[in-house]
Amino acid sequence: MQNAQNLISHLNAIVEDLSQNEQRIAHWILNEPSKVTTMTSQDLAQQCGVSQSSIIKFCKKVGLSGFPALKIALSADVARAQDAEQIHGDIFSDDPLSEVAQKMYNSKVAALSETLRGNSSEQLAQAVDKLVEANRIIILGVGGSALVAADFASKLTKLGKAVVQGNDAHVHLANLARFDENDLLFLISYSGKTKEILVASDYARQHGIPTLYLVGPGTNIEPMAHELRLRCLASENLVRSSSIATRTAQLAITDLLFILHAQRAEDMPSKIQDSQALVNRIK
Template sequence: MHLLHAWVNTSRNESTGFMQNAQNLISHLNAIVEDLSQNEQRIAHWILNDPSKVTTMTSQDLAQQCGVSQSSIIKFCKKIGLSGFPALKIALSADVARAQDAEQIHGDIFSDDPLSEVAQKMYNSKVAALSETLKGNTSAQLGAAVDRLVAADRIIILGVGGSALVAMDFGSKLTKLGTAVLQGMDAHIHLANLARFTENDLLVLISYSGKSKEVLAAAEYARQHNIPTIYLVGPSANITPESHELELHCVASENLVRSSSISTRTAQLAITDLLFILLAQRAEDMPSKIQDSQALVNRIK
């Protein structure tokens, strides 16, 4: 059964049309947002970004904020199984109150969620991150990134915190293709190595916020010395790439709590894995290179 139909069937009372407590509204909107029309997605995203504020608004207020008609708000409410805007505010109020009573573990997962609901919410958040990240990068951008990876004599992949794990994974994959990657988790060592880089090398910066001080320091140095740079950042990062720079995007919805940036890493890994596969397509004797790398590692097992 379609997620939207399942919600309507389980959440609407036949006599009143009001929602029952079969499933919380915020979790449901996260699950179905990709199935909605463009205007409906605009409404859903506005609600998800600030559910507390929506509980104090009129339908006309929300319509103005979303750039849609007031009737579109009412139709949206009915489509998701509610009798109207007042019912939506009641459902959101219940969700907001629940969030205050239960400990928020990650995203829209709370300490009192049953295992099945945790699994579904986690799955939904990862699928959403992958889908939005795919939409956020064009084939031209990805192709240009591969061109720069191929052309570089040496590569530094720098990330901080959770992004450092993604950087290490990407670097490890690239070495299997014979790429000269300077490995390590220490950002300070990367900065020291960057001081010896030239226009023939490449800097890859992985940071969802784009605001880590190590990332900013590396970006500033690379820009001053015309070192080609690829940024892999989130939508809120304020970057205006120059001619020798390229920006790729990862998109993850982890507002309120980002205890371990799970969806963010999913989005970042989706891009780095895709770049690796695209590089592998271009590499000569790719299977033999990977086999040689694995054979050498197997000698010490």
Template sequence: MYGSLIRIKEIINDLNPSEKKIAEYILKTPKEISDLSIKDLADKSGSSQSAVVRLCKILGYKGYKEFRITIAKDTAKANKDENMYNDINPQDDIDTIIKNISYNNKKSIDNTVEVLSKEALEKAVKVISKADKVDFYGVGASYLIALDAFQKFTRINKNVRATSDTHLQIEFASNLKKGDVAVAISYSGETKDTFESIEVAKNAGATTISITKFGSNSISNLCDINLFVLSPEITFRSGAMSSRIAQLNVVDILFTSVAGRMFGDVKKFLENTRMSTRIKRIK
């Protein structure tokens, strides 16, 4: 499991004081960690061994040994600026904007790969494949991700729903049952409407999946399966940009995995949709 430094940067502001001391020490001196015992790290950071153990668990590692190994791998392969996103300045010319936006989008996908759990993904694919009904909830830019998921899964004749109307989302959620699946999409994990919809879905008996930023947040804490993305915010933004790309990439992975798992059953539907849309082409 890679991406330890990326994970720490993303959740550092959500840690308690003792855990934050350790995180700050690691980010400041990552090359030293591979040579430190758990006691050494606790002493040098001015914290405790129990706080080190908690931090490892928060970051998704089985223990300090696994965490220390991934830190060593991170520092071996990364240079100082590898995980830095380029902010956008109003005075940037077109060439600079092209390079920076493209870099940020590519980096958000690379960083998401580092924190996306294969185990969680396999669970999500399994429950979606078996589900009678699948809902996708999101508002604003996240609704566009839900709509993209709706379009993709419709191609394989999956019974899916997505709407921008948050009242309808609640109605959809209330009529789900055991065996159905609801997917909440919110980068912050704190979108009130999306939280309410997924909470109703969970109470109705559906299996719940989140697509949020890495770390603890209200939606991921509620859901059964968490698919994390990583796309740190930058200053000059009118809305979600690289985070949207990361979420779309997760939806693509989900769809391809489900379609592959069910290929014998969905092959005819893929062919049907391909043939039916040909009439919409000019050439």
């Protein structure tokens, strides 16, 4: 690491290349940098569920002489966060353009890589099965996830799917009351705790409506037999203004599902061309 005062940025850039134990340590540091500055290496080891020697090795791995050097580097980052306005994640108001670009790129690449690793080919194939088999589909997201839901709904209609569109969650819930076991509810939420998402999930479970979840790692939703959960993994510590990395990961999954679905669709090129030709009439 060339600059000890950029430890948080450095960890965000390399976290995807670390071992499982090293990632556990890195994520703990990224989520609680201020706390780490007051801890001993033994304290951090206990919090991360690793040995004290693993903490020391981690410090060496990131280019520091030991745990005291790590605490000094973190203290500098924390102090800087207090002096400069934090815009997003580890991007600050006084960062030069080149550094902002690199940090943003690293954040997006990390989210894409972690999300790809977090979903098996079998899970993705099962998700496409549910999309193909569904007579009707509701895609529900709230806030930033609503933008992802609208984008995916638009893509699926080009394949001839009957998708309930719109940004009004109340309208989606009203339509859900008419769904049955031959339809599909697709819920997109990083937290998995949004009230609209929980209400929709609870109703679908009570009425046996197949449900596909795209949620973050902190959700408590555990899929039932007729449900399937896909993961969106994005490390946006401290400040998650606009949830940029999260939305990047969500769009990557929905785009992948669209392409996989298109592979199975009959006469897919002509369906997309017909849709575009009709839209072109109003241009």
